[in-house]
Amino acid sequence: MEFNKEIHIRDYIQVILKRKNSAITFFTITVVVTIIAALTSSSIPMFTATTDVMIEKNNTVSLTGYRYAGYNYDPFFTTTQSHIISSAKVAKKVVDSLGSEKIYDSFFPKTEFEKSFLAGIKTWFSNLYTSAKKIIGIEQLSSIDLETNQNITGFASSEYVPPTKTEQIESAIRGGIIVMPVEQTKIVQISFSSTNPAIAMQVANSVAQAYIDVLLDMRMQTSNYSINWMKKKAESQREELEESEKDLHNYKKKYNIVTIEDRLTILPERLSSLSSKLTQAEAFRKELFAVYSQTLTNDYDILETIPSIADNASFNILNKETLLVEQNISDLSKKYGKKHPKMISARNKLKSLKIKKQQELKKASLIIKNKYLLAQSNEKKLSDMFNQAKFEAEQLSEKSIQLDILKRKVTTNKYLYDALIKSLKEKGLTEKNQLVNVWVLRKAELPMMPINTQKKKRNILLGIILGLFGGIGVAFFLEYLDNTARTPEDLEEKFDIPVIGTIELHKNKEETIVENFMKKPDSSIAEGFKSLRTSIFLSSADTPPKTLMITSVEKQDGKSSVSLCLAATMAQTDKNILLIDADMRRPTQHIASGLLNSFGLSSYLAGVTPKIKINKDCLKNLDIVTSGPIPPNPSELLHSAKFARMLDVIKTKYDVVIIDSPPITGVTDPIIISNQTEGVILVTSAGKTTYDKISKVIKQLEDVTAPMTGIILNKFNAKDSGYLYSNYGDYYYSSDE
Numbered sequence: 001m002e003f004n005k006e007i008h009i010r011d012y013i014q015v016i017l018k019r020k021n022s023a024i025t026f027f028t029i030t031v032v033v034t035i036i037a038a039l040t041s042s043s044i045p046m047f048t049a050t051t052d053v054m055i056e057k058n059n060t061v062s063l064t065g066y067r068y069a070g071y072n073y074d075p076f077f078t079t080t081q082s083h084i085i086s087s088a089k090v091a092k093k094v095v096d097s098l099g100s101e102k103i104y105d106s107f108f109p110k111t112e113f114e115k116s117f118l119a120g121i122k123t124w125f126s127n128l129y130t131s132a133k134k135i136i137g138i139e140q141l142s143s144i145d146l147e148t149n150q151n152i153t154g155f156a157s158s159e160y161v162p163p164t165k166t167e168q169i170e171s172a173i174r175g176g177i178i179v180m181p182v183e184q185t186k187i188v189q190i191s192f193s194s195t196n197p198a199i200a201m202q203v204a205n206s207v208a209q210a211y212i213d214v215l216l217d218m219r220m221q222t223s224n225y226s227i228n229w230m231k232k233k234a235e236s237q238r239e240e241l242e243e244s245e246k247d248l249h250n251y252k253k254k255y256n257i258v259t260i261e262d263r264l265t266i267l268p269e270r271l272s273s274l275s276s277k278l279t280q281a282e283a284f285r286k287e288l289f290a291v292y293s294q295t296l297t298n299d300y301d302i303l304e305t306i307p308s309i310a311d312n313a314s315f316n317i318l319n320k321e322t323l324l325v326e327q328n329i330s331d332l333s334k335k336y337g338k339k340h341p342k343m344i345s346a347r348n349k350l351k352s353l354k355i356k357k358q359q360e361l362k363k364a365s366l367i368i369k370n371k372y373l374l375a376q377s378n379e380k381k382l383s384d385m386f387n388q389a390k391f392e393a394e395q396l397s398e399k400s401i402q403l404d405i406l407k408r409k410v411t412t413n414k415y416l417y418d419a420l421i422k423s424l425k426e427k428g429l430t431e432k433n434q435l436v437n438v439w440v441l442r443k444a445e446l447p448m449m450p451i452n453t454q455k456k457k458r459n460i461l462l463g464i465i466l467g468l469f470g471g472i473g474v475a476f477f478l479e480y481l482d483n484t485a486r487t488p489e490d491l492e493e494k495f496d497i498p499v500i501g502t503i504e505l506h507k508n509k510e511e512t513i514v515e516n517f518m519k520k521p522d523s524s525i526a527e528g529f530k531s532l533r534t535s536i537f538l539s540s541a542d543t544p545p546k547t548l549m550i551t552s553v554e555k556q557d558g559k560s561s562v563s564l565c566l567a568a569t570m571a572q573t574d575k576n577i578l579l580i581d582a583d584m585r586r587p588t589q590h591i592a593s594g595l596l597n598s599f600g601l602s603s604y605l606a607g608v609t610p611k612i613k614i615n616k617d618c619l620k621n622l623d624i625v626t627s628g629p630i631p632p633n634p635s636e637l638l639h640s641a642k643f644a645r646m647l648d649v650i651k652t653k654y655d656v657v658i659i660d661s662p663p664i665t666g667v668t669d670p671i672i673i674s675n676q677t678e679g680v681i682l683v684t685s686a687g688k689t690t691y692d693k694i695s696k697v698i699k700q701l702e703d704v705t706a707p708m709t710g711i712i713l714n715k716f717n718a719k720d721s722g723y724l725y726s727n728y729g730d731y732y733y734s735s736d737e
Contacts, residue, residue, distance in 0.1 A: 034463025600628025
């Protein structure tokens with residue numbers, strides 16, 4: 001069961017203290033690597049010069065009223081200009097302006113600087129690698145392969161042409177130019193670094209000017225190409241315009257196009273009128289057909305329901321007369337019989353009315369039929385007239401389409417020709433206008449201080465900050481991954497079961513916990529068991545449990561050592577204590593107590609011995625029952641009634657009976673024993689037992705309603721668990737020291 005816990009700052013501090021070793025290790029490695037990298041970096045002083053340049057698109061309106069293409073938003077504009085600044089063309093113009101012979105020595109000085117420590121190590125490893133290849137014959141094999149490859153490809157090492165001084169300087173300038181746009185402005189900073197401050201200043205200023213020159217060259221080259229192309233295109237377009245105008249004139253003359261145009265203006269109106277009338281006639285015919293289709297039936301009752309018949313005046317009169325006669329017959333039937341003259345006369349009159357009614361229905365149906373046939377004939381006439389008009393329109397449309405094609409061709413050619421002439425004139429006037437405007441706002445000045453020293457200090461400071469926050473991050477990451485129980489508070493918060501004791505981690509590998517407990521009664525481990533004894537005696541309001549089962553989540557949690565030391569601690573209070581080793585799978589109590597294990601609990605339960613063998617006074621007031629030989633069926637022996645009777649007898653003779661059972665994980669022995677005891681104590685190992693396993697074990701015990709007394713946190717290290725107070729558990733120090 002978990003509870004929502006309010007997180008305080010001390011919880012974060014506790015996590016950092018718990019993982020302080022990992023955090024300090026990460027911090028130390030990061031800082032050391034940063035310092036080594038900073039101190040072993042190049043010690044040659046480097047100077048950086050920077051010039052500020054404002055770059056924007058040319059938003060000038062052209063002579064035709066349009067803006068240049070640069071007016072549109074371009075998210076890649078700054079990036080494109082940055083690449084142009086650091087391009088080979090700009091570098092070439094810079095070298096041409098400064099002179100390759102004058103500045104070559106400044107870029108590639110003849111004086112060799114002293115090799116750095118890392119460079120020396122690199123050279124040493126390189127020489128060692130070369131020597132090793134020669135010894136094992138790889139060097140000779142590589143030479144043969146190289147000669148073979150050269151013979152196949154036709155290229156030899158002697159054909160390699162080294163770069164010229166100009167090419168070397170251009171490459172160095174391109175690699176050294178740094179273009180940095182200033183955020184939320186149109187300003188771009190162009191920087192260049194060199195060991196010579198004067199060269200850094202000259203190159204930075206020359207790059208800005210070379211960039212302007214390159215933009216102008218690009219614009220002029222594009223404009224010249226455009227003008228030449230438009231001249232050729234305009235001449236070709238003029239010829240096409242003249243040809244299309246001649247074709248239009250000849251077509252109008254051949255087909256008397258004026259008369260056709262007049263007829264084309266009338267036909268659409270006529271077609272529209274006929275189409276509207278045809279639609280109305282078709283709708284009227286469909287309405288009549290719907291009524292007519294209902295009159296085709298011979299059922300007079302259905303004919304009476306047709307609205308156009310039911311609304312007929314004469315038919316309504318017949319209906320009223322029929323209703324009166326039927327009512328009269330109903331009245332007469334109450335006074336006279338069926339053969340009475342009045343009844344016969346009334347029925348004859350009713351029959352006559354029905355015949356007239358049927359005749360009227362047939363007459364009305366015939367009228368509806370005639371109306372339908374007339375509407376059908378009218379619709380056919382209108383359809384014929386519409387088709388005839390449509391045919392005439394199609395005949396004229398063929399000539400009209402060709403006329404429209406010729407007109408459009410003339411209009412398009414004229415528009416293209418006029419646009420080319422206007423663009424050609426505009427290009428001639430604006431060919432020197434830039435699509436990109438560039439202004440040098442601040443020229444580069446002579447740098448006075450090298451940048452290397454500042455970078456080293458900054459890198460070391462960044463390394464310290466990175467190591468600090470990275471170490472804290474590593475601490476919290478490891479804490480997130482850790483799923484083991486480390487503190488009593490964690491166990492109580494997660495499972496709502498009291499932690500009745502903590503046993504300190506015994507770091508001395510030369511002695512066991514039991515040996516430390518026996519030899520040093522005042523040690524912190526012994527005091528931990530005394531505190532555990534007190535917690536058990538106070539665990540019940542009335543009387544403490546007389547039978548206790550001590551188990552663990554898994555093996556190596558130390559439950560057997562805890563069982564023996566707890567039994568010995570309780571015996572120190574002048575109470576008669578019995579320790580039973582019920583772990584008949586991996587028994588250890590006889591080894592820790594120095595007893596023989598020929599006979600024991602398994603011997604008694606299996607019926608080998610009539611009485612259980614109790615080793616008396618192993619310590620003062622402490623008796624021990626060993627496990628005996630390992631049986632093939634320990635679960636069946638513990639589940640027998642004999643084991644229950646044995647406990648009932650034994651607990652009457654001892655104040656407290658402690659049962660050392662196997663770990664719960666994987667076996668059912670502890671579950672069986674828990675039903676025979678008054679208390680169950682679960683031993684967990686700090687930093688080893690996971691919460692998932694503890695939760696599973698507790699659920700198994702709760703399923704059988706085992707009487708849980710509490711949990712013991714064994715191998716507990718207060719300092720490594722991140723307690724804010726470093727003296728946790730140090731109160732008992734005298735014996736250990």
